[in-house]
Structures are given as C-alpha cells and as structure tokens.
Amino acid sequence: MTPNQLMFAIFSAVIIIFSILTVTSRRILRAATYLLFVLVATGGMYFLLRFNYLAAIQLALYAGGIVVLIIFSILLTSHIAEKLEKPGLKKIIPAFLAAAGGALISIATILQHNFPAEVVSGGDRTNITMIAKSLISTEKYGYALPFEVISILLLAAMVGAIILAKKRKD
Amino acid sequence: MVDFSYTVWILLIPLIMFVVVGLFGNRFKPLVSGIAGTAGLFVMWILSLITAYKYFFVLEKAADGSFQKLLAFNMRWLNLTDTLHIDMGVLLDPISIMMLIVITTVSFMVHVYSIGYMDGEKGFMRFFATLSLFSFSMLGLVVATNLFQMYIFWELVGVSSYLLIGFYYTRDSAVAASKKAFIVTRFADLGFLIGILMLSFSTGTFDFLTLTGANSPAFSSGTGILFLGLSTMTWSMIFIFMGGAGKSAMFPLHIWLPDAMEGPTPVSALIHAATMVVAGVYLVARLFPIYIFAAPVALDVVMYVGAFSSIFAAIIACTQFDIKRVLAYSTMSQIGMMMFALGVSGYGGHEGLGYMASMFHLFTHAFFKSLLFLGAGAIIHAVHTNVMNEMGGLRKYLPITHATFLIACLAIAGIPPLSGFFSKDEILAAGHDKSMLLYIVESIVSGLTAFYMFRLYFSIFWGKETHYHHTPHEASKTMTIPLMLLAVGALLAGLIPFSMFVSSDRMPFHSHIEMGIAIPAVLVGLIGIFTAMLFYRKETSLPDKIYNALGGFSKAAFHKFYIDEVYLFITKKIIFNYISRPIAWFDRHIVDGAMNGIAYVTNETSEGIKRFQSGQLQHYALVFVSGVILFTLLFTYLLTN
Amino acid sequence: MFEGVPLHWFLITGTIMFFVGIYGFLVRKNLITILMSIELILNSVNINFVAFNKILYPDHLEGMFFSLFIIAVAAAEAAVVIAIIINIYRRLVSINVEKMDEMKY
Numbered sequence: 001m002t003p004n005q006l007m008f009a010i011f012s013a014v015i016i017i018f019s020i021l022t023v024t025s026r027r028i029l030r031a032a033t034y035l036l037f038v039l040v041a042t043g044g045m046y047f048l049l050r051f052n053y054l055a056a057i058q059l060a061l062y063a064g065g066i067v068v069l070i071i072f073s074i075l076l077t078s079h080i081a082e083k084l085e086k087p088g089l090k091k092i093i094p095a096f097l098a099a100a101g102g103a104l105i106s107i108a109t110i111l112q113h114n115f116p117a118e119v120v121s122g123g124d125r126t127n128i129t130m131i132a133k134s135l136i137s138t139e140k141y142g143y144a145l146p147f148e149v150i151s152i153l154l155l156a157a158m159v160g161a162i163i164l165a166k167k168r169k170d
Numbered sequence: 171m172v173d174f175s176y177t178v179w180i181l182l183i184p185l186i187m188f189v190v191v192g193l194f195g196n197r198f199k200p201l202v203s204g205i206a207g208t209a210g211l212f213v214m215w216i217l218s219l220i221t222a223y224k225y226f227f228v229l230e231k232a233a234d235g236s237f238q239k240l241l242a243f244n245m246r247w248l249n250l251t252d253t254l255h256i257d258m259g260v261l262l263d264p265i266s267i268m269m270l271i272v273i274t275t276v277s278f279m280v281h282v283y284s285i286g287y288m289d290g291e292k293g294f295m296r297f298f299a300t301l302s303l304f305s306f307s308m309l310g311l312v313v314a315t316n317l318f319q320m321y322i323f324w325e326l327v328g329v330s331s332y333l334l335i336g337f338y339y340t341r342d343s344a345v346a347a348s349k350k351a352f353i354v355t356r357f358a359d360l361g362f363l364i365g366i367l368m369l370s371f372s373t374g375t376f377d378f379l380t381l382t383g384a385n386s387p388a389f390s391s392g393t394g395i396l397f398l399g400l401s402t403m404t405w406s407m408i409f410i411f412m413g414g415a416g417k418s419a420m421f422p423l424h425i426w427l428p429d430a431m432e433g434p435t436p437v438s439a440l441i442h443a444a445t446m447v448v449a450g451v452y453l454v455a456r457l458f459p460i461y462i463f464a465a466p467v468a469l470d471v472v473m474y475v476g477a478f479s480s481i482f483a484a485i486i487a488c489t490q491f492d493i494k495r496v497l498a499y500s501t502m503s504q505i506g507m508m509m510f511a512l513g514v515s516g517y518g519g520h521e522g523l524g525y526m527a528s529m530f531h532l533f534t535h536a537f538f539k540s541l542l543f544l545g546a547g548a549i550i551h552a553v554h555t556n557v558m559n560e561m562g563g564l565r566k567y568l569p570i571t572h573a574t575f576l577i578a579c580l581a582i583a584g585i586p587p588l589s590g591f592f593s594k595d596e597i598l599a600a601g602h603d604k605s606m607l608l609y610i611v612e613s614i615v616s617g618l619t620a621f622y623m624f625r626l627y628f629s630i631f632w633g634k635e636t637h638y639h640h641t642p643h644e645a646s647k648t649m650t651i652p653l654m655l656l657a658v659g660a661l662l663a664g665l666i667p668f669s670m671f672v673s674s675d676r677m678p679f680h681s682h683i684e685m686g687i688a689i690p691a692v693l694v695g696l697i698g699i700f701t702a703m704l705f706y707r708k709e710t711s712l713p714d715k716i717y718n719a720l721g722g723f724s725k726a727a728f729h730k731f732y733i734d735e736v737y738l739f740i741t742k743k744i745i746f747n748y749i750s751r752p753i754a755w756f757d758r759h760i761v762d763g764a765m766n767g768i769a770y771v772t773n774e775t776s777e778g779i780k781r782f783q784s785g786q787l788q789h790y791a792l793v794f795v796s797g798v799i800l801f802t803l804l805f806t807y808l809l810t811n
Numbered sequence: 812m813f814e815g816v817p818l819h820w821f822l823i824t825g826t827i828m829f830f831v832g833i834y835g836f837l838v839r840k841n842l843i844t845i846l847m848s849i850e851l852i853l854n855s856v857n858i859n860f861v862a863f864n865k866i867l868y869p870d871h872l873e874g875m876f877f878s879l880f881i882i883a884v885a886a887a888e889a890a891v892v893i894a895i896i897i898n899i900y901r902r903l904v905s906i907n908v909e910k911m912d913e914m915k916y
Contacts, residue, residue, distance in 0.1 A: 002815040012824045019828050019851050023835030028844060035847045038828070042854050045821070049813065049865045054875055058857075061882055066850065066889045073893045074843055077900045087838045094792055095837035102799045103830035109806065110822045116867070134872060143876055150883050157887030164894035167901075785912025792837050 007048055014041035026084045028074050036067045053128055172229045174242035177260045180217050180270065181313065183210045184306035188299050195295030201285070207298040208281040211305065215274040222267050226671055236676040239263040239379060244315060253374050259315035261378060264672040265455055265529055269312035272536045275659070276444040277305050279652035283544050284436040286648035287551060297337060297434065304330035308445050312452060316376035317366050320453070324362070324417070327446050328355050334441060335433040347429035354426040358416020365409030369460075372402050382459040389464050400467055407461055407468035411454060411475075418450025419502045420509060421479040425734055427502055431494040435547030438494060443501050443543050444536035451508045451532055458525060458674060462517045473513020477608050480506030482731070484618035488625065489717075489728040492556045493546050496626050497539070500582070503615060504535050510612060511597040514604035515674060522674025523603070523681065527596030530668040534589035537659035538581040542623075544653055545575040549630060551649070552642035558626060562633035567642040570650045572631050574657040579627045581660040583620035583695045589664030591692070592683075599687045613694050620698025628706035813866050821862035828855035842896050842906040846889065853885045 001009075018037040025031040039062045046055035074080075138144045187210040195203035225237070232238045244259035281301065288294050307326030314320035329352075336348030370376050373387040380386060400408075414420075419427035430442050441447070454461065454472055461469040480503045487499035508528040515524025548571045553561055565572040581588035584595070594616060601609040644650065669681040705713045717724045726732060828851055835848030857878040864874025900906050 004814040004816055008816045008820060012820065015824055016827050016831070019831040022847055022851065023831055023839065023844070028841060031844055031847060035850060038851065039854065042858060045824075045858055046861060048816075049861055051861055051865070051875055051878075054861065054878055057879065057882055061886055062850075062854075066886060069889055069893055070843060070846065070850075073896055076897060077843065077906050078841070084839075084841055084844070087840065091788070091838055094796075095788075095834050098792060098795045098799060098837065099830040099834035102795065102802075102833065103826055105799060105802055105806075106826045106830070107823055110819055110826065115818050131872070131875075134876070141872065146876075146880055150880055154883065154887050157891050161890040161894035164891065165897050783915055785915025787908050787911070788837050795833055795837070 004048065007044070011041045011044045011048065014038070015045075026086065028078055028082075028084060029071070029080055032067060032071050032074060035070070036063055039063045039067065053131055172224050174221065174224070174240065174260070174262055176217065177221055177262065177313070178243045180214050180221070180274070181260065181306060181309050183214050184302040184309065186210075187302040188306060191295060191302060192299035195299060200294035203295040203298045204281070204285040204288075207302050208278070208285065210302065211274065211278040211281045214305070214309075215278045218267075218270040218274040221262070222271055225262060225267050226264075234677070237264050237671075237678075239676070241315060241379070242313075254370065254376070256318045256376060257315055258319055260313040261315040262313070264676055265452065266312050268529060268533055268672055269452060270309065272533060273305065273308050273312065273445050276536055276540045276656075277301070277308075277440055279540065279656055280436045280440040280544070283439075283547070283649050283652040284434075286646040287436055287547055288434065289646075291434075293337065297334075300330055300333045300337075301437075301440070304334065304441060304446075308449075311449060314378070316378055317370065317381070318376045320456075321359075321362065321366055324413070324449065325359065327417075327449065328352060328359065331355075331430070331441050331446055334437040335430045337434050337437065338432070341432070343429075344432040347426075347432040351426035351430045354423055355416045358423050359413050361409045361416070362413020365406045365411075365413065368402060368406035368409065372406070378456065382457065386459065386464075389460075401465070403460070404465040404467045407457070407465035408471055410457065411450075411468060411472055414450030414453040415475060416450070417453075418447050418505045418509070419479075420450065420475050420506065421482050422733060424479065424483070424502050425737060428495045428498045428730070431492070431498050435494065435543060435550060438497070439540040439543030439547065442498065443539040447501060447505055448508070448532050448536070451505060451512065451528060454509065454512050455525065455529060458512065458515075459517070461512075462515070462674075469513055471513075472509055473604075473608070476506045476509025476511075476513055477611055478506070479503070480510060480615045481611055481618075482506075484615045484622065485727050486730050487622040488618060489724060491558050493549070493558050493561075493626060493630065494543075494556055496558075496622060497542055497546060500542075500619065500622065501539055503619060504531070504539065504582070507594070507597055507612060507615065508532055508535070510608065511600050514600050514608070518675045519673070519677065519679050520681070523596060523669075524600035525674035526669050526672055526681065527593060527600050529672045531590075531593035531597055533666075533668070534581070534593045534660070534663045537656055537663050538578040538588075538590060541574060541578040541653060541656040541660050542582070544649070544656065545571050545578065548645045548649055548653065549575075551645050558629040561630045563631070564642060565631040568631075568644050570644055570653060574653040575627060575631070577657045578660050579623045581664075582623050583699060584616055584691055585695055585699075586688075586692060587664065589660050589662065591688075592664035592668075595683060595688050595691055596681060598691050599684050602687055613691065616691055617694035617698040620695040621702050624699045624702030625706050628702055632707050634709040813862075818862060818866045821858060821866075825855040825858040825862070828852075828858070840907050840909055842899070842908055845908060846892050846896070849892075850885065850889070853881055857881055 015038055018034045018041070022031050022034040022038060025034060039058065043055045043058035043063065046052075046058055134141060135143050135147045187207055191203045191207055229238065229240075240262050242260040242262050244257055246255055247258045248256040250256065281298070284297065284301070288297055291297065304327065307323045307330055310323035311320055311327055314323060332348045332352040335351050336344050338344045339348075366376070369381075373381060375381060375387065412423075416423045427442060427447065431438055433442075461472070483499040483502035483506060487496050487503060490496045490499060508531050511524040511528035511531065513524070515522055515526075515528070517525075548568065549561070549564065550556055552568055552571075553564070555561070577588065581590040584591045586592075598609060598612055598616070601612050667680075670678040673679055704710075729735075832848045832851035832855065835851065836845055839845050839848060860874040860877045860881075862874075864871065868874070896906055899911065903910060
C-alpha cells in the first residue's frame with residue numbers, strides 16, 4: 001500500500017463514517033461537528049489530488065464558513081441539550097431502501113465501466129495565477145461569464161437572506 | 171385647383187371638442203363647456219359655408235359641366251387585399267356639401283338653444299360632449315369616401331343617439347327608449363352590414379367613387395340570380411336599404427323613433443328630425459346610381475316603403491296627443507316622402523327630379539322640423555308638459571315661439587312661398603311622373619300633414635283657455651334667437667334654385683313649378699289647415715265625433731296600429747318560446763351538462779388522488795429519488811439489448 | 812489511476828457520501844439537519860468532479876472550476892436557507908419539516 005493509498009483510505013473512511021454519523025446522530029450539534037469532519041476530509045481529498053487552492057477554499061469556506069453558519073442557526077433555533085426524536089420505521093425503511101438501491105446501482109455501474117488506465121502522477125499543475133487568469137479570461141477555458149454570474153448570484157443571495165431574515169414590522 | 175384639404179378640420183373639431191369637454195369639462199363651470207361646444211360648432215359652420223361657396227362657385231366644373239366629386243382628404247387605413255381596402259377620408263360632392271350645411275347649421279342652432287334649454291340640468295357638460303360626438307360621427311358619415319367608413323360612422327351615430335336618448339338615465343322610460351332605439355337600429359344595421367359585404371364581395375371595392383362612377387363594377391357584376399328571382403346586386407341593395415330604413419325609421423323599423431322623444435328636446439330636434447334620421451335617405455342617395463342602374467327592384471322597394479311609411483305615420487300623427495310624438499310621426503312621414511321621391515326618381519336631368527326633390531325636401535325639412543322641435547321644446551319649457559290637451563291659448567304668453575311655430579307649420583304644410591312648398595311640390599311632381607296612385611297617396615299625406623300640424627298648432631296656441639300653475643313666459647334669448655334664425659331658414663330655404671346645385675348626375679338643370687301639380691297640392695294643404703281650424707280653433711266635440719265614427723280604425727291609429735304589440739308578440743311569444751327556450755334548454759342541459767360532466771369527473775378524480783399532495787417535503791423527495799433510481803435501472807440495465 | 816489510487820475508489824466514496832446524504836434528506840426531520848444532508852450531497856459531487864478532472868483530463872481545469880462554483884453556490888444557498896429557516900422558526904416556533912404542510916391539498 002502506497003502512502004497515497006493509505007491517505008486515501010483514511011480520508012475515505014472518515015468521509016463515509018462521519019457522513020453516516022451526520023445523518024444519524026440525534027444530537028444536532030454533534031451532527032454539525034461530524035459534518036465538519038466530513039468537509040475537512042473532503043478537503044484532504046483535494047489535497048491528495050493536488051488541488052491545493054481548491055482545498056484551501058474548501059477548508060475556509062465550507063469548514064470555516066458554512067459550518068459556522070449552520071451552528072449559529074442551530075443555536076438560534078434549538079436547545080443544545082435536546083435530543084432529536086427518532087424517526088419512525090415508516091420513514092427509515094423506504095428511505096434506506098431508496099438510498100441503498102441507488103448506491104448499489106451507481107456502484108455497480110461505476111465498477112462495470114472501464115476507465116482508461118492512464119497513470120497520472122503528482123505535482124500541482126495549477127497555481128493561483130493561472131486560476132485567477134482563467135477566471136477573468138474570456139477566451140477558451142476562460143470563466144469570466146460564470147464568474148460574473150456567480151458574483152451576481154452571491155449578491156442576490158446576500159440581499160435575499162437579509163430581507164428574509166429581517167424582522168417584519170407587522 | 172381649389173384646395174379643400176382643410177375640410178378634415180370640420181371633422182376633427184367636434185372630435186377634439188368631445189375629448190376635451192368630455193374629459194376636462196367638469197373642471198370648469200358647466201357654461202364653459204356649452205360655450206366651447208358652441209364655438210367649435212360655429213367654426214365648423216363657417217368652414218362648411220366657405221366650403222360650399224368654394225365648391226359651387228369657385229371650383230371649375232368637370233368637362234361635361236357637372237359638379238366634380240373630389241377627395242378632399244384620403245388616408246388608407248386598413249389594407250384587406252390589393253384592391254380591397256378601407257380608407258378614411260373626406261369626399262366632397264353636392265349632396266355631402268348640402269349635408270355639411272344642414273348638419274352644421276342645425277347643430278349650431280341646437281347648441282345655442284341648448285345653452286338656454288339645458289341650463290341647470292345635471293350633466294350639462296356630458297350633454298355637450300355627447301352632442302360633439304354626435305356632430306363628429308354625423309359629419310364623418312356624410313363625407314365618407316367609402317361604404318365602410320360610412321358604416322363605422324353610422325354605428326358611431328347610433329351610439330351617440332343612444333347616449334343622448336338615454337340622457338336622463340335615471341328615468342326608466344328613457345333607458346328603455348334608448349335601448350329600444352339602439353337595438354332596433356342595430357338590427358337594421360345587421361342588414362346594412364350584410365349588404366355591404368355582399369356588395370363589396372361582388373364588386374371588390376368599398377369606394378364610392380368607383381362604385382358610383384361611370385364604369386362601376388356594380389353595373390357588371392353580381393347580376394346572377396341569387397334568391398327569389400332577384401340578383402345578388404338587388405339583394406345587397408335591399409339589405410343596405412334595410413340599414414337605411416332602420417336609421418330613418420321607415421316602416422316596419424320605425425318603432426324606436428317615437429320613443430326616442432324621451433331624450434332632451436334639442437336632441438330630438440338635431441338627431442331625430444334633421445340629421446341622423448335622414449342618414450338613410452342620404453345613404454340611398456349616395457348609392458343612387460347603383461340603385462337605378464343595377465338594382466331597380468330595390469329602388470321600387472324604397473319607393474313603396476317610403477310611400478307606405480309616409481301615409482302610415484301621417485295617420486298615426488293625427489291621433490297622438492304628446493306633441494313630441496306628433497312631431498316624431500311627422501318626421502317619419504316626411505322622411506317617407508323623401509324615400510318615395512328617391513324611389514320614383516330617374517337618372518339625369520329632369521328625369522332625376524325625384525332625386526333632387528328628395529334632397530331638397532331633406533334640406534328644407536331640416537329647417538322647419540328642427541324649428542318645430544325647438545319650438546316644442548320652448549313650449550314644454552314654459553308649461554312643463556308634453557300633452558297638448560293640457561295646453562291652449564299660449565299665443566299670448568309665447569309670442570316669438572308662436573310666430574316661429576306658425577311659420578314652421580305653414581312651411582311643412584306646403585303653403586307658398588315657404589320652403590316646404592317648393593320641395594314638396596317637386597316630390598309630388600316626380601311622383602306624378604311615375605305613378606298616379608302613389609301621387610294621390612302622397613297628396614293625401616300632404617293634406618294630412620297640414621291637418622295634424624295645424625291640429626297641433628291650434629291646440630297649443632288657440633283652443634280652450636287653460637289655467638297654468640304659473641304664468642308661462644317666453645324662454646331666454648339663447649332659445650328664441652335660434653328659433654328666429656331657423657324660421658328665416660324655413661321661410662327662405664325654398665327660394666334656393668336647388669336643382670342648379672344638386673341633381674342625380676350632378677349636372678345643373680332648371681326645374682320649374684308646374685301649376686297642375688302645385689295648385690292641387692296647395693289646395694289640399696289649405697283644406698287640411700281649415701279642417702284643423704274647424705276642429706281645434708275653438709273647443710268643439712267634432713273631433714271626438716269623427717274619432718268615434720271611424721271606430722276601430724281610429725282606435726288602431728291611436729295605438730299606432732299595434733306595431734309595438736306585434737313586435738312584442740313576435741319577440742316574446744314566438745321567438746322567446748319557440749326559439750330561445752329550446753336553445754336555452756339545449757345550452758343549459760347539453761352544453762352546460764357536458765361542461766359540468768367534465769368538471770364533475772375531474773373533481774372526483776382529484777378528490778381521489780389529492781392525498782398524494784401531502785405537503786410533506788420528504789414524501790415528494792422520496793418519490794422523486796425512487797423515480798430517478800427506477801428510470802436509471804430501466805434505461806441502463808433493463809432496456810439495453 | 813492517480814499515484815496508485817484508482818478512479819473507482821474516488822467515485823465509490825463519492826457515491827456512498829451522496830446516498831448517505833439522500834438518506835439523511837429523506838429521514839431527518841429537523842430542517843438544519845436536512846441542510847447538512849444537502850451539503851453532503853454537494854460535496855460528493857465535488858469529489859467526483861475533481862477526481863474526473865485530475866485523472867481523466869489532467870491538462871484541463873474544468874472540474875476544478877465546477878467545484879469552485881459549486882462551493883460558491885453552496886455558500887449562497889446556505890445563507891438563504893438559513894434565513895428561510897429562521898423565518899420559519901419565527902412563524903411556527905419549530906423547524907420540523909413535517910409541520911410545514913400548509914401547501915397541501
């Protein structure tokens with residue numbers, strides 16, 4: 001087992017175990033913490049694949065931003081000590097069947113498919129300069145338009161979030 | 171070449187007045203809108219007079235010496251096909267110019283009169299706005315360059331007439347009368363529209379210049395037999411005449427006219443005496459070449475309908491007591507005479523005497539009939555009743571009204587040298603040339619006219635002394651001045667050498683008074699007058715005796731020959747019971763039933779399946795995910811060969 | 812194969828994470844935990860994109876940019892969702908998804 005394989009195994013195990021814990025934990029704050037682990041492990045995956053910038057974004061935005069946001073909202077809306085009620089079997093069984101069935105089909109499909117056996121090796125070929133240039137480039141493989149669109153979306157989301165969360169006067 | 175393009179302003183001024191007065195009139199004192207409307211009308215009147223002068227005396231005549239037909243203004247409005255298009259424009263020829271003069275003159279007088287008559291009425295501004303709308307539509311009708319423009323303005327005239335008849339909309343009878351007028355004329359206009367469509371279908375044009383020109387397509391096309399042995403062209407002209415008969419209150423579409431007297435009296439004077447009701451006559455005159463050359467049978471229909479309407483209305487007029495109704499029937503009778511004159515007319519020169527007589531009578535009738543109505547308005551204003559039995563001896567109180575009313579009565583009775591004499595004489599002469607029987611009928615009508623007009627006159631101004639609640643007094647200056655001006659018109663309009671201006675082929679010719687016709691006509695008129703004097707000058711029981719002696723006939727005449735009842739019977743008993751009810755049943759049970767059935771099935775089905783829409787987000791998601799998985803399974807594994 | 816790790820492995824990890832997210836979405840009642848499930852789903856997709864990008868098209872950057880944009884969208888979405896949750900909480904004093912069934916028949 002190469003070190004890479006080992007790292008992958010660890011990240012993968014963390015992701016799978018903690019995501020299952022995230023959706024099953026009956027303490028909501030713990031679920032949020034497990035989610036944080038999952039997100040960090042995903043960031044690790046990116047590191048493994050040598051997408052350093054993306055990994056940094058993942059850690060900063062997801063782990064640092066979104067999880068904190070989620071925890072805030074938990075604190076606003078729930079009691080920490082409170083345990084979530086157990087979902088009934090009527091809900092668990094169909095959901096489990098659907099999820100397991102879907103997972104099985106997908107995994108079977110993935111395993112059946114022959115991906116090209118190309119061996120790619122390391123080195124982060126992306127540096128921030130390149131990413132930045134791509135983001136504002138209007139040529140082929142340039143992402144100026146999506147970049148602008150996403151900026152507008154973020155702005156709209158921000159305004160929308162403020163409007164929605166604002167206390168109404170009436 | 172004389173420029174006539176300014177004539178479009180004769181049309182636009184009232185439209186602008188309508189919009190301005192209608193929208194902003196209530197910002198000012200009511201009098202302002204009255205004066206504004208009157209001022210607009212005055213400008214139009216001057217413009218019309220200038221136009222007439224320029225047209226008849228300045229504009230050079232066509233090569234053959236006739237008056238030209240010219241398009242003063244034209245605008246293509248709707249293109250239907252390459253040849254068929256609807257234009258908006260101004261067509262000037264002798265009859266449209268004559269109508270311009272008639273309409274603007276009478277309308278101007280009525281405007282001035284209304285300032286006094288309508289003073290203090292609620293809706294003063296609305297009255298003047300609608301009056302402007304009416305002037306606009308009526309003028310648009312007479313200067314129309316094509317049938318479709320005429321039809322559009324024809325309907326606009328109907329609408330403004332509806333609005334004016336229903337002016338006192340809080341009064342049930344006025345509302346009913348306006349609805350009646352609108353529905354009856356609308357029904358007639360259906361015929362008009364069918365006629366237009368048939369005519370334009372076979373000729374491929376709406377244009378008057380083409381339709382009535384020398385090589386009109388109407389003369390060559392549509393000659394095939396269509397139905398009942400009559401050609402397409404004949405049928406279309408009969409249908410078009412149906413529209414004209416509706417507007418001009420010809421039998422049997424006349425029933426709306428007497429009821430239309432519910433409107434304010436100036437409206438009756440303008441619309442239901444001088445202008446709108448002669449639109450039918452004008453229509454027939456406008457299409458006269460087609461009538462005479464392509465559809466002589468239709469022209470005979472015009473003649474018989476006109477003659478019958480005139481005698482029919484004259485008889486009813488003798489039995490009515492409401493003064494405005496007498497005048498309404500008198501109008502109908504006079505219009506019947508105009509139609510009759512058109513019907514007997516030939517084409518060209520002296521042959522076309524009837525045509526010229528009809529237009530002449532239209533012209534003079536406009537003066538004396540609007541004068542009569544305005545006089546009646548002044549009387550009603552003074553004594554607050556419409557019924558002649560409640561009047562009497564008014565000559566002392568209303569000297570000006572009395573004098574002008576007398577002039578108008580003499581004019582309509584055909585006493586020389588007043589205007590009515592000349593035009594009526596021409597009509598009788600034209601009728602004499604064509605048919606002896608109808609000539610006699612029209613002579614009787616003429617005698618009856620004299621009789622009922624003087625019956626009216628003597629009952630109002632002479633007769634028994636009646637005590638009024640308060641002493642009647644002469645109306646204000648704004649009301650008496652128009653009366654006097656119109657009286658001048660009624661006196662002198664007949665002296666115009668009309669045949670020099672208006673004739674069937676637009677070629678001036680000399681007409682003269684035939685003593686053989688004129689003397690009997692005047693005698694008949696005098697007999698009528700003296701009979702009326704005998705009966706009504708002093709209170710006698712003679713009229714009642716005659717009324718009773720005639721028994722059923724006079725009773726029928728008093729009840730307007732039960733035409734209204736016949737209509738009611740046809741609509742209520744026959745149409746409602748045997749046509750409308752089955753249709754209503756079909757609609758209610760079959761059509762609605764099908765709809766209700768569909769709705770019922772839909773409703774039941776949705777009741778059954780609505781529980782699927784539980785509002786539970788996770789149910790939806792589960793179904794969605796399962797669906798996606800199932801489809802993936804289906805398309806990637808089960809359905810691949 | 813990337814330095815000894817086959818593409819399959821990444822994909823299978825992503826798939827499992829995805830369906831765990833789906834399961835959570837279907838089962839959890841608390842709106843915030845549902846939001847967490849959605850974050851799991853988005854992340855699993857990101858892993859797939861990145862792995863495909865690195866292993867199949869090492870010279871391109873599309874997968875990475877997709878992930879980048881997804882992260883941005885996820886951030887925006889989280890902000891809006893939390894605003895909505897707070898709003899709902901104010902109104903119903905609960906964020907139980909089963910109680911939000913006003914839009915049923």
